[in-house]
Amino acid sequence: MTVLPSTRIYEGTRIPHPVPTILEVDPTEHRLEDILRINFGPNHPSTHGVLRLIVDLDGETVAGIRAVIGYLHTGFEKNMESKSWWKSITYAPRVDYVAFHANELLYVLAIEKLLGIEVPRRATWARMAMAELNRIHSHLVWLGTSALEIGAISLFWYAFDDRDEILDLFEMAGGTRMHTRYVQVGGLAEDLPPNFTKEARKFCESMPKSVDQYEALLDRNAIWLERTKGIGLLSADDALALAQSGPMLRSSGVNWDLRKNMPYLAYDEVEFDVPVYPNGDVYDRYKVHMDEMRESVRIVRQCLDRLDEMDGEPWIADDRKVVLPPRHELHTSMESLIHHFKIVTEGFTVPEGEVYVAIESPRGEAGCYLVSDGSARPWRVRFRAPSFAALQATATVVQGLLIADLVAVAGSLDPVMGDADR
Amino acid sequence: MQVEWYVSLIQALVVINLVMVTFAYLTLAERKIMGRMQLRYGPNRAGPYGLLQPIADLLKLLNKESFQPTAAIDWLYVLGPFLAAFTALTTFSVIPFGPGWEIGGVYVPGQVADIDIALILIFAIGSIGIYGFIIGGWSSDSKYALLGSMRTCAQLVSYEVSLALSVLGVVIMAKSLSLTAIVEAQSDTVWYAGPQFVGLVVFSLAGTAETARAPFDLPEAEQELVAGYHTEYGGMRFGLYSMSEYINLITLSGLSVTLFLGGWHGPGWEGATWAGPLWFIAKLLILLFLFIWMRTTLPRLRYDQLMRFGWKILLPVAILNAIVTAIVVVAV
Numbered sequence: 001m002t003v004l005p006s007t008r009i010y011e012g013t014r015i016p017h018p019v020p021t022i023l024e025v026d027p028t029e030h031r032l033e034d035i036l037r038i039n040f041g042p043n044h045p046s047t048h049g050v051l052r053l054i055v056d057l058d059g060e061t062v063a064g065i066r067a068v069i070g071y072l073h074t075g076f077e078k079n080m081e082s083k084s085w086w087k088s089i090t091y092a093p094r095v096d097y098v099a100f101h102a103n104e105l106l107y108v109l110a111i112e113k114l115l116g117i118e119v120p121r122r123a124t125w126a127r128m129a130m131a132e133l134n135r136i137h138s139h140l141v142w143l144g145t146s147a148l149e150i151g152a153i154s155l156f157w158y159a160f161d162d163r164d165e166i167l168d169l170f171e172m173a174g175g176t177r178m179h180t181r182y183v184q185v186g187g188l189a190e191d192l193p194p195n196f197t198k199e200a201r202k203f204c205e206s207m208p209k210s211v212d213q214y215e216a217l218l219d220r221n222a223i224w225l226e227r228t229k230g231i232g233l234l235s236a237d238d239a240l241a242l243a244q245s246g247p248m249l250r251s252s253g254v255n256w257d258l259r260k261n262m263p264y265l266a267y268d269e270v271e272f273d274v275p276v277y278p279n280g281d282v283y284d285r286y287k288v289h290m291d292e293m294r295e296s297v298r299i300v301r302q303c304l305d306r307l308d309e310m311d312g313e314p315w316i317a318d319d320r321k322v323v324l325p326p327r328h329e330l331h332t333s334m335e336s337l338i339h340h341f342k343i344v345t346e347g348f349t350v351p352e353g354e355v356y357v358a359i360e361s362p363r364g365e366a367g368c369y370l371v372s373d374g375s376a377r378p379w380r381v382r383f384r385a386p387s388f389a390a391l392q393a394t395a396t397v398v399q400g401l402l403i404a405d406l407v408a409v410a411g412s413l414d415p416v417m418g419d420a421d422r
Numbered sequence: 423m424q425v426e427w428y429v430s431l432i433q434a435l436v437v438i439n440l441v442m443v444t445f446a447y448l449t450l451a452e453r454k455i456m457g458r459m460q461l462r463y464g465p466n467r468a469g470p471y472g473l474l475q476p477i478a479d480l481l482k483l484l485n486k487e488s489f490q491p492t493a494a495i496d497w498l499y500v501l502g503p504f505l506a507a508f509t510a511l512t513t514f515s516v517i518p519f520g521p522g523w524e525i526g527g528v529y530v531p532g533q534v535a536d537i538d539i540a541l542i543l544i545f546a547i548g549s550i551g552i553y554g555f556i557i558g559g560w561s562s563d564s565k566y567a568l569l570g571s572m573r574t575c576a577q578l579v580s581y582e583v584s585l586a587l588s589v590l591g592v593v594i595m596a597k598s599l600s601l602t603a604i605v606e607a608q609s610d611t612v613w614y615a616g617p618q619f620v621g622l623v624v625f626s627l628a629g630t631a632e633t634a635r636a637p638f639d640l641p642e643a644e645q646e647l648v649a650g651y652h653t654e655y656g657g658m659r660f661g662l663y664s665m666s667e668y669i670n671l672i673t674l675s676g677l678s679v680t681l682f683l684g685g686w687h688g689p690g691w692e693g694a695t696w697a698g699p700l701w702f703i704a705k706l707l708i709l710l711f712l713f714i715w716m717r718t719t720l721p722r723l724r725y726d727q728l729m730r731f732g733w734k735i736l737l738p739v740a741i742l743n744a745i746v747t748a749i750v751v752v753a754v
Contacts, residue, residue, distance in 0.1 A: 038565045060725050151636060151722025157460035223637055223721045404724045
């Protein structure tokens with residue numbers, strides 16, 4: 001882990017002191033009878049879903065805050081335990097519905113690690129292209145909603161217009177726009193359609209221009225700079241102590257990206273930079289997101305080149321105990337029919353054991369912890385949610401801010417409540 | 423020239439209805455223009471090109487139940503929106519839109535009421551209008567509404583000062599507080615947008631804040647305060663608040679046209695008095711378009727930034743502008 005020279009970090013011990021996740025009203029600074037306690041959410045225009053913040057206001061200043069989560073708890077993890085391995089894949093993208101592909105990929109990677117199955121390279125590169133497209137998608141949603149919260153309403157539509165093109169690509173490959181369930185244990189559910197790379201290249205042409213336009217609209221706007229610079233500060237120390245990851249961590253000056261530091265898929269074979277900014281304010285978080293979109297386009301381009309080279313190669317492993325046999329074999333081969341029947345009815349079994357897999361989702365480190373008892377169903381599924389970690393920082397980043405900043409800062413944490421509550 | 427009482431009455435009716443129609447279609451225009459700027463269509467279902475949308479909106483608001491929070495203070499809660507709408511509608515009566523005509527031997531003036539101190543009257547009525555927002559937010563017994571009305575109160579009071587001072591230059595140059603006289607003075611010399619450019623900038627900025635438009639739309643910052651002072655209002659009471667805001671915007675645009683952009687005068691049309699209202703409306707529409715454009719583009723200021731901007735930048739500039747104008751006028 002490298003840290004920018006301008007940021008401070010613990011020396012000697014790596015164990016940080018606990019950082020409070022609740023901000024209590026300080027009676028020496030505020031007169032308690034002046035405090036107005038308001039309920040910010042769970043139904044509020046700018047809480048990114050159903051986040052509830054109990055805010056103690058002294059005039060317009062935020063004197064105390066406590067975040068209440070759990071309003072979107074859906075019990076996905078428990079539900080997955082009652083479904084067979086291959087059926088529970090559909091739950092994974094719904095956990096973090098903005099970074100749907102990342103979660104799907106994460107869960108399948110964890111199963112594959114338990115199975116020890118070899119994935120064909122075409123599938124790996126396709127997954128990577130999709131993962132980066134999904135990262136752009138997630139960042140666009142973030143950009144649109146965050147800018148909306150600071151009052152730049154138009155950006156929401158511009159961002160969602162580009163987002164739509166990404167969803168078109170997902171639709172082309174997987175048939176649905178979100179929650180595609182395109183990733184299958186052992187590879188992909190289907191081969192990429194023939195003109196996918198062509199369409200994706202078109203998107204890669206237009207996307208960097210769009211990012212430039214967003215930056216032109218925001219970076220040259222004095223109000224935007226006033227509203228974001230120096231707001232919602234999170235030091236590298238606190239970021240690490242609060243288990244931050246992803247853009248939150250990188251905007252606080254810590255260079256930590258699982259794609260570089262613990263490469264999975266084929267991230268060690270592609271060229272890209274990890275944007276790191278030192279200040280840890282809302283503006284730096286915004287810059288990290290913008291730069292990451294550009295880097296993601298770079299990665300997608302490299303993936304598309306490789307995918308064109310690999311055209312015609314298998315997209316799914318040839319392990320008949322796990323992977324469905326090709327449809328045409330069912331009419332001629334008895335073994336194929338039996339395998340098909342077994343997988344569809346009982347599901348494949350996964351060897352006993354436990355595994356933790358972590359990937360760099362758009363929001364940071366998304367982890368999946370799996371325990372298998374050797375049956376056709378997971379014994380325990382648990383997701384490490386980056387949104388949950390990000391929300392832990394709420395009290396730290398809003399200290400002494402105004403209520404308008406609270407909205408901007410809470411947005412910059414990029415929480416997806418489905419991810420935080422699961 | 424003596425104005426017959428029935429002329430004023432008819433004129434008042436016509437003007438008030440024209441303002442209302444402008445308001446109704448301003449909401450549609452805003453939604454359409456914003457839609458186009460944001461890569462979407464805007465309302466296009468009700469009638470051709472969505473032209474019946476404002477009427478549908480109005481019917482919807484009228485049909486809604488007028489509920490109120492149990493803890494709300496009854497008469498203040500009802501008074502709030504009425505006061506706001508009443509003052510907003512009153513102000514437009516002094517804004518001139520033509521030179522005055524002789525129709526069938528009856529003199530029809532260019533505005534409903536030609537008052538010598540029209541400018542002061544506008545600010546006075548505007549200040550009363552603020553009460554509508556304050557008592558509405560305060561009496562509805564909601565924390566968000568309270569915060570919203572606090573913001574509104576602070577913002578409007580602060581920017582009222584800059585707004586009033588920014589027109590001082592115009593008053594000094596025209597040597598009159600009567601809006602008709604100011605327009606006439608501009609037609610004799612130049613439009614005050616030139617010599618009073620600083621005044622115009624301050625006036626537009628303070629005016630934007632005064633009408634709570636983006637980027638100064640803090641009083642009803644949806645993302646922060648849900649809906650600000652009218653959070654607890656629904657139905658036509660909310661409609662009245664909404665109406666008063668838009669009419670304030672129209673009045674303010676009309677005022678800037680009058681003070682800085684030559685009022686009903688247009689280049690090359692000096693003789694044609696019938697074209698006066700057309701010029702006035704054209705200029706008004708351009709200004710309204712600019713307001714809508716600003717709303718789609720700019721993010722919102724923060725409360726303390728807003729206050730700092732008002733007191734530390736706009737106010738000194740407005741005072742300086744007035745002093746410099748006074749010196750120049752006296753010296754020349």
